[in-house]
Amino acid sequence: MENRGMNERIKSLRKQSVEAVPHIYIERAKLITDAYKMYEGTVSVPELRALAFKHFMENRSLCINDHELIVGEKGDSPQAAPTFPELCCHTLEDMHVMDSRDIIFFKVNDNDRKIQEEEIIPFWEKRALRSKMLNNLGEEWKKCYGAGIFTEFMEQRGPGHTVGGEVFYRKGFLDLKAEVETQINALDFINDKEALRRKQELEAMKICCDAIIIYAERYAKYAKELAEKESDPVRKAELLQIAQNCLVVPAHAPETYYQALQMYWFVHIGVTTELNPWDAFSPGRLDQHLYPFYKNDTAKGILDDTKALELLECLWVKFNNQPAPPKVGITLKESSTYTDFANINTGGIAPDGSDGVNEVSYLILDCMDEMRLLQPSSNVQISKKTPQKFLKRACEISRRGWGQPAFYNTESIVQELLNAGKTLEDARRGGTSGCVETGAFGNEAYILTGYLNLPKIVELTIYNGFDKVSNQQLGPKTGDAKDFKTYGEFFEAYKKQVEYFVNIKIEGNNIIEKIYAEYMPVPFLSLVTNGCIKSGKDYNAGGAKYNTNYIQGVGIGTITDSLAAIKYNVFDNKKFSMEELQKALDANFEGYEEIHHLVTNKTPKYGNDDDYADDIMKSVFDLYRGMVVGRPNVKGGKYGINMLPTTCHVYFGEVMMASPNGRKAHLPVSEGISPEKGADVKGPTAVIKSCSKMDHLATGGTLLNQKFTPSVVEGDLGLENMANLIRAYFNMDGHHIQFNVIDRKVLIDAQKYPENYKDLIVRVAGYSDHFHNLSKVLQDEIIGRTEQSFS
């Protein structure tokens, strides 16, 4: 395996990160359980959560890896994964599965298992939040969830998709604590009916300030101890510097570039061990946050580019050391990866609207190019003002084939945020996180609630709401499709089905969110999310300045081509009847080769800039958008939609029979807004044109994968054309595009001989992953994606 890194320090840290074995870190579960035993019933819920967090920070094990400059791990060492039994209490069977599964495993040792069995399970089995949720959700919801109509993000992980803003680069936690105290003193117990709740939440925040400061002080002490024992004078000085940093941050605002990075990292560890929110806790616009420190330090002569880059590379290793929290069941299927989706946006624009590309932006590109790690997801925001040099440098890295950086359209992000009611300045401070999800960084709780299986709903429409896979009536009886005289009638029935399932999903969301607000506040995350201190309300209870829920639509390519196949062949050209189509689908097209040929090869398809198919895509999208966007959630905010799949397109395909577009039963559906595999035959400009007919600005993010053969993007000309494609797509309001530039032959060989390709990284959905860590079906799906070439 290639040993990357700018110098020996980084090489050895990176090696440790890549080679460490992912394992369960049981200490958190144990300490949290002890704290609940100590405090539960004696204090309010927010204070209980805060005291548990503090107990953990006071007693947890510390880790300073050899040579490292930034300290703090979620667990006891790299690749350790804490568990969160208060949310999802793993059974011994779960532990066994995690330990023994082939991919995305977590090793569990005998001691872990013993603690789980003797201390964790007895205490949490019945009280974990997941049980509370399942007790409160209706039968319809459970049926739909079980049949794969939608997934549920919050059953094993906390609400998240939240990204850090600039607050903790300007204020220390002592400053924040003082702000909280001011708020407490200003509470009006005469007129404000919620004053007590606010006080409890604010008191909890205060405890969390103490907790994170204590954690850093323990690190300062530990680093000093190590320094005293250290014989190498260079390392000794480094350890003393670490100790000094930990006494400044997080208690106080960072004074230097180095401390700014350490500050961010302490906050990251705080947020991701307080609970396990989705998508870790990204630093968001890292180049914007670091730039003032960089400028200041370089002017003073205490920082040069080599040192600045080295510290970035140290941070990159830190991200890569933290695997996503262990998942099981459907949640594992929808997000089958170690990646925890911390997603760094580089470039874009500054809050005043000027070009945001600065020296640190280029350093970050150098860092991602050198490091080539799974984590963090490294991306660039491209605006009209972005210099061509920056765009081309990003293209140059992207065409190396491992999928990073992905490209985001700043103007679209800003417009999407404005459409969703953000102020212009907040919008300009925003970006995308997770895979492609738009958010007002530092100001918004934007919660992805689950994926919706759009092609499955067409399947149900064909069979009058009956699901032949799970063998039960799932949707409303909207009529036997055989009796429909027009495509309009079919689409009308589909509309009723979508409406029904969207309502069930939203009902479920409302219940789950209330449960989180009640039982699982996150006072530490609330401290660093604008709005929570001021409102005295928790992040999980609508305390943030903005509160958005997303439902992510999956399979737009498959559903569009399926509806096009029905409209074109059954109604417009009468090539075969609905009854014949049903029989063909029932038989998985076996014995119906001619129908399969017609729908596969002789029907207009999405992805070819053909209005026949693309108009259908628009009708599906507009309907979905109309049903979701703008609906109220229970936190005082609104619903939005994204079009992205992570790995859910594989799971959603599994629960489906054959589809009218010729896709065979149980194979993956299309991913993101990309066309169905093999459907796009007119080249990349046609794909981009089709995709741009969707109204991206009405979403909170869309995901487009483009696969190129390496020869298409080689040389200066290839680079130029890649940059031009991106600019043109963005001129048409496209939200995001990413590239896989790997020869198909390489992927096929890697599937056969995984041992030879241990460090082959490919783009999956909004993230990259090791090819050998993907399921066989997902590997096949990526190999099968249309490769755009030229002649």
Add this chain to the structure above:
Amino acid sequence: MEHLLLDIQKYSIHNGEGIRTTIFFKGCPLKCKWCHNPESQSYRAEIMYNKEKCVSCMRCLMKCPQKGIVEKDGFYPVPRDKCDACATCVDFCIYGAREKAGRLYSVDEVIKEIEKDKMFYEQSNGGVTLSGGEVMTQDINFILQILKRCDRMGYNVNIDTCGYSSFERFEKILPYVDTFLYDIKHIDPDKHRLLTGKDNVLILDNLKKLNDKNGKIHIRIPVIEGVNSDDENINGIADFIKDMNITMVSLLPYHAIGQGKYDRIDMEYEGTDFSAPGEERMLEIKNIFERKNIPVKIGG
């Protein structure tokens, strides 16, 4: 007005500057032995038959309205004498073994396809390339209509030509064309006839006249080892163009991509012995042009 086209290709990045849409006309007066699009040579639509994909399901045989398809050695070749390229067999060939080369397009249809990618032309300084087959031997009114509409919309147009056509035609389209991608295959008229079926007198004469009329010219030379890669030929070409106002010479090393397609239209490939010159020789050839101060590059 409708015209037979072979294909309209999007994201064409090797037929002039930037991202382009290339319109391939069908039919060519030359028969170059190395031609990589043999299905572009005939001025008529034709059915291509790929034996490798055929599973002998016999749907073509049963569905052919001419009843012309007859089994031969387990395969179902196209009855070239009877076939009018109605493509019924193509529609029913579920294994994709049969394809139709050539389809009629109206001017509006062509323009609609061109307009689809206008965002990309703007971004990349690209545009439209009319190619073939040989565009200059096709219906000039059809071509003029396309050119005039592109001109009005501000799309940059390149003409990819072998030069074998009356100069009158070049003159007619000259005002609407940005660049001529002009092929020179060999400087010797006899060898040219041997390799392409026609001598090069008209071609070189047109090139001179085009230069005199201030046409923007980008020369393209397919380079085949031992066939036209010798010093004598290269020097001959270079000397012929050195006093002209040439924007660029592209040296295109031979490739065998089109070889497999010959069998599909029952043609024989005469270029099995052809190969590209080595990298070193390509650089030497490039050097010959450079020494004469002619702008040159390897590749499109």
